[in-house]
Amino acid sequence: MAIKKAGVLGATGSVGQRFILLLANHPDFEIHALGASARSAGKEYQQAVTWKQTDLLPEFAKTIKVQECKAEGAFAECDVVFSGLDADYAGEIEQEFVDAGLVVISNAKNYRRSPDVPLIVPIVNIDHLSVIEKKVAAAKAAGTKKQGYIICISNCSTAGLVAPLKPLVDKFGPIDALTATTLQAISGAGFSPGVSGIDVLDNIVPYIGGEEDKMEWETKKILGNINKEGTEFAPLSDDEIKVSAQCNRVSVSDGHTECISFRFANRPAPSVEDVKQALRDYVCDATKLGCHSGPKQTIHVLEEQDRPQPRLDRNRDNGYGVSVGRVREDPVLDFKMVVLSHNTIIGAAGAGILIAEVLKAKELI
């Protein structure tokens, strides 16, 4: 299959930098357009960016000319556009790209709650792309040459939460109560300035603006349904599932740890061993489709009593695998366990890349 042309919006930011790293040497994509603010436009990428990744800036990217975030020029030729834009700018720019017939995969929050926009964790709810397939088919039938659309990447802490729940719901039926207390890494907050050093040195910040609401709401959409017409999403109602999140920022660079507990609607509940086996057996659709970044093992169930730990376990399957440990009965709900996910991979830029791989496998791009 042909290599697809990829664009990156917000290319100089922290999410944009990770898109570029993940696209370097990727078998499916090549970078065709880099967009940033008017201040950076016209410069070579190496001049425009303050590169702060542990991997070096790839050679090929150094001399790419940065352009403005407009659906023209090289961007107009892209098969897929990854957006790492701040929410302040994402709304308008991404809409312009979709209107121009482009496919946008966005890390911004702006369109996550739009009824016809899929909110995707690519190891969880690839089936939600059916709404897009329907839209594209309809457009084709109507003679539209190039149907633009947007797919949203979920919030990073949501991704880690729903990943191990999906196989459990598939196997044991609905979960009707769910609590999650997070210990979140600082990389998600970017670095201009991102989290202040004095806030995470010998300290915890027990608050992340908007995060708890995102986790509670997005979980209901991702674990939720599609309407009868197949055109819009029908998130779970508060009656179907109660979700409570408490979010903390901790002194960790990468990797969100979440202490979660949950209750199944059906009685009797499965056993601890049943739960662990369902997690071990789960193979996500992206992997079944043979996608390049699909994790070999979607959920790693750890038996050591003090794991998962972010420094040791965040890079399983290049950050696309999620680790679960300490699965045990919970005196209040049914089960409690610890989940670790890589926030910049499965929770942000990496998820975008895997979504694009799925789109390609499904010939949606």
Added chain:
Amino acid sequence: MAIKKAGVLGATGSVGQRFILLLANHPDFEIHALGASARSAGKEYQQAVTWKQTDLLPEFAKTIKVQECKAEGAFAECDVVFSGLDADYAGEIEQEFVDAGLVVISNAKNYRRSPDVPLIVPIVNIDHLSVIEKKVAAAKAAGTKKQGYIICISNCSTAGLVAPLKPLVDKFGPIDALTATTLQAISGAGFSPGVSGIDVLDNIVPYIGGEEDKMEWETKKILGNINKEGTEFAPLSDDEIKVSAQCNRVSVSDGHTECISFRFANRPAPSVEDVKQALRDYVCDATKLGCHSGPKQTIHVLEEQDRPQPRLDRNRDNGYGVSVGRVREDPVLDFKMVVLSHNTIIGAAGAGILIAEVLKAKELI
């Protein structure tokens, strides 16, 4: 009132060092005996100890001759003995001291679950000392000259959990479901070697041996009752309250942060403002008794959305005050909030000192 003679068991360890700091310049107590292992016995304290506190080793303590942990010599003359012994040694030694008619306040876990031993968080359940008062009165009536007894300090993470719950139970009736996810400081683990640096650098350890069980069990005793005879404790049953703890070690020096949620047995539940007002209004018994270390404000209710934070808030009322923030409704139980307590003060050595102050105020020593 006369200054009371105090002994410290395990004086060279991290808890013992803090007992010594807290007793220095204390208006009620003077250090009369320091006990450590046979290896240290006979040495001056400054030779025996590797002092690792931010306050300097007090001058007066430097030249005190360390003795073995036996209920003889200077220890036999003590009005109260604080024990910072490891659990491996505490069982036998503390019993020997009690048998010799001494009063022991222990930070070890060994006797916490003994039916006739009070498990005390001094800003919470001073009323549980009635069991001791009864025992002492009976002994006096029986002609016993010197009735020994032991009082246990609670586990550090338990202290922070029950502190804000007590005023709520007093005011609004029983809590029947309770979850707590902790982010615990490393100081509680001592320093020989304590928590390994590589475990808390860019990392979380989602497990502390025995801690969750301690939190779940101790909470039931501290919030529980006394039998009809007034001689033993009757912890709450699993039917009365379900408690679920998830414990994590994080990169913080002092101060345990706990994300908790809870449900009242009575309907309708109070409002958020009711809850906050009850917390603000609470004055603990130790403060009412005029104890030197009793916090001026027992529970600090913070209104800033990102507080409490350990580095900023752990030293309220010299570590005897507990901070609560983010009180809000919980979609799963009734309320959720963030609690911060100083683990080495109200959660360990400091609690022991305040208990002793209460004993003195009540003329139990």
Added chain:
Amino acid sequence: MAIKKAGVLGATGSVGQRFILLLANHPDFEIHALGASARSAGKEYQQAVTWKQTDLLPEFAKTIKVQECKAEGAFAECDVVFSGLDADYAGEIEQEFVDAGLVVISNAKNYRRSPDVPLIVPIVNIDHLSVIEKKVAAAKAAGTKKQGYIICISNCSTAGLVAPLKPLVDKFGPIDALTATTLQAISGAGFSPGVSGIDVLDNIVPYIGGEEDKMEWETKKILGNINKEGTEFAPLSDDEIKVSAQCNRVSVSDGHTECISFRFANRPAPSVEDVKQALRDYVCDATKLGCHSGPKQTIHVLEEQDRPQPRLDRNRDNGYGVSVGRVREDPVLDFKMVVLSHNTIIGAAGAGILIAEVLKAKELI
């Protein structure tokens, strides 16, 4: 003596907040004016500030009305004005205050190199205030009612460097070569945003803008001389002393650690024990004058092989005492040793307060 009226410029910033804490309950000063940007002017201080100190915002300060940084109103009545202004604003504003006859003690770098402005580390070179005494006397003789002047606080890393050198130069003659590698705390960089968390988590930043040049130059002025007329400063020349600094930002909240080595001009050099004794014997002029914040022990010489350490030793004498350890011979120069100083106390706001105490003791305010 009467309580002096103090003003604080840049009162909402991190240095300004520390000035306020240090002035609370101070026996010599009371806060009379707080100045900040036009955006804050007119508000109560508690509304204008984002308070991020471990001590609570003092009650009395909460309701003070913030004014603009102009030499009028309450500021015009101040006996001394402490400036925590950013360098971008300090130049113009401080000059305006001096022109209005006010006494300004500034933490900004703007006037440090002015020939007639004393650059003071108050435990080191109080004698440099003679230039001010002369100026004030001359003004009085000329009939000037209110002679304004400015005194600069040194850079934080400079303060720690010169503190132990001064007694050595006094006793053993000039030092002609000096190297310092610093491990600097993040608090000095403020918190809006200050040092980014990702820069100091599992990391070192081996560069602090302008810092090395400041250390090298300021050392020469502070250890330098006054001209014959007594009106201007004559820093040491490059021929008299070679100074080389290498500055690093590390994951420490407060307290700058400096590994220094130095060579005396005179031969034979003193012994290690001579050096340690000279450091122990040193009593700074501020302490001799009986100033409230003068350290009881100016230089603490530690004998433990692994000290000083910032977490354990930074608060000696409330941060006004400097700790020195590992004094030993150096194969390249004469001696090497480790110096620890509290960067926000003796290296910033605290130094300003002690300078003001000296001015009061000398009746210069």
Added chain:
Amino acid sequence: MAIKKAGVLGATGSVGQRFILLLANHPDFEIHALGASARSAGKEYQQAVTWKQTDLLPEFAKTIKVQECKAEGAFAECDVVFSGLDADYAGEIEQEFVDAGLVVISNAKNYRRSPDVPLIVPIVNIDHLSVIEKKVAAAKAAGTKKQGYIICISNCSTAGLVAPLKPLVDKFGPIDALTATTLQAISGAGFSPGVSGIDVLDNIVPYIGGEEDKMEWETKKILGNINKEGTEFAPLSDDEIKVSAQCNRVSVSDGHTECISFRFANRPAPSVEDVKQALRDYVCDATKLGCHSGPKQTIHVLEEQDRPQPRLDRNRDNGYGVSVGRVREDPVLDFKMVVLSHNTIIGAAGAGILIAEVLKAKELI
């Protein structure tokens, strides 16, 4: 060429674990024997080890039977034996292996100062292996079938120091004065218990036992000569080079940062650009020999003013490349600069592997 059989002594320790990771999938070596204490002997490796690496324990290693550290059984069949033994045991065991005709590459300090033992940083002084070549040739001539010998890996902080000095000495002649202040990672101290968390949280420890002496002495051997007979090493004398080290432990997981300054014996000294060019041009012998792990770029010269940084730069060339930044003139000696090296790769286990690759390339194993 045939795959060589490798043994690992101290296989369960932190250095041993890294040897195993580096040998997994290595084109030149296969693990043939794992040795540990009597307590572990007889167990499968996965049972004997507490694995604490960020990479998973390789499958093939899990079921290897651990044996005692004796020169018999599988060890007797090894072409090369890597030793990660503690100094307490290394002396006797390694000697026994050499006596049995085995080739030992040791990370322990015991034999580093032996006159006939090469102390090797494999990107620096591969030429020192000539002493071994001579010894082996002589043995062969004498009819010895299997000549055992030992090669020592340098101390981790020494490796980073000498790496950029070697090309400079090669090009510009001897360095006669050298100072280094280190900011060392905690991984070098192992993890049982290694560095205590409380020592590196909001703290610096300005002392590492024995480290400064090792750096000062080892530098003189590594940059030194071989005697005329070609049989023993002749370290530089104190007259030839003065070396002064100051060592600090900081809150970094991997990667030693060193602030160094140095003076050339020859006048005039080269320019800053000359120095940088010599560093850029340097290609180490291991790379010239085509060794698998030889760095593509031996010394990376960074031009960004705030680099190198351990988190960002420690993994250049898989940890075999050393990064240098901030090369500039030094007011006291000639030049100063910042050096970053990966302490567990080029400073420990990794160096051992590269040394073995060189031995194989030179047909010494």
